[in-house]
Amino acid sequence: MRFRKKPVVVDAVQWRGREDTNRVLNWLAQQGASIAGWLFNDTDITIPTLEGNHRATPGDWIICGVKGEFYPCKPDIFEATYEHVFIPIGLAPELTEEAPDPRSTTGEIIG
Known part of the structure; x- marks a missing residue:
């Protein structure tokens, strides 16, 4: 039997490495995440998931799933x-303009 993933919208942020940790922490706070059990190191982040601890390395995406769970995803799989989902002005009050593609060359990541 074959299956196709249902189309769902998730929030995600790409971790660029140690110097990017504060931005990821701010994104997690915006998501209402508890960071209990998360370990932030210079070379990786340990993320407690529903299947046990998983490790994110620089370049990996951290996804907030449909049930509020968090997990890492390698860039090629992501x-x-x-x-990218564009959110029209007015539908997301926290955005003042249409969000750019987080994989754009500007380096700005929208979570």
Whole structure:
């Protein structure tokens, strides 16, 4: 039997490495995440998931799933599985303009 993933919208942020940790922490706070059990190191982040601890390394995406769970995703898998969703002005009060693609060359990541 074959299956196709249901189209769902998730929030995600790409961790660029140690110097990017504060931005990821701010994103997690915006998601209402508890960081109990998360370990932030210079070379990786340990994320407690529903299947046990998983490790994110620089370049990996951290995804907030449909039930509020968090898990890491390698960039190639993320690129093959997800596409950027543009949110029109007015539908997301916290945005003042249409969000750019987080994989754009500006380096700005929208979570």
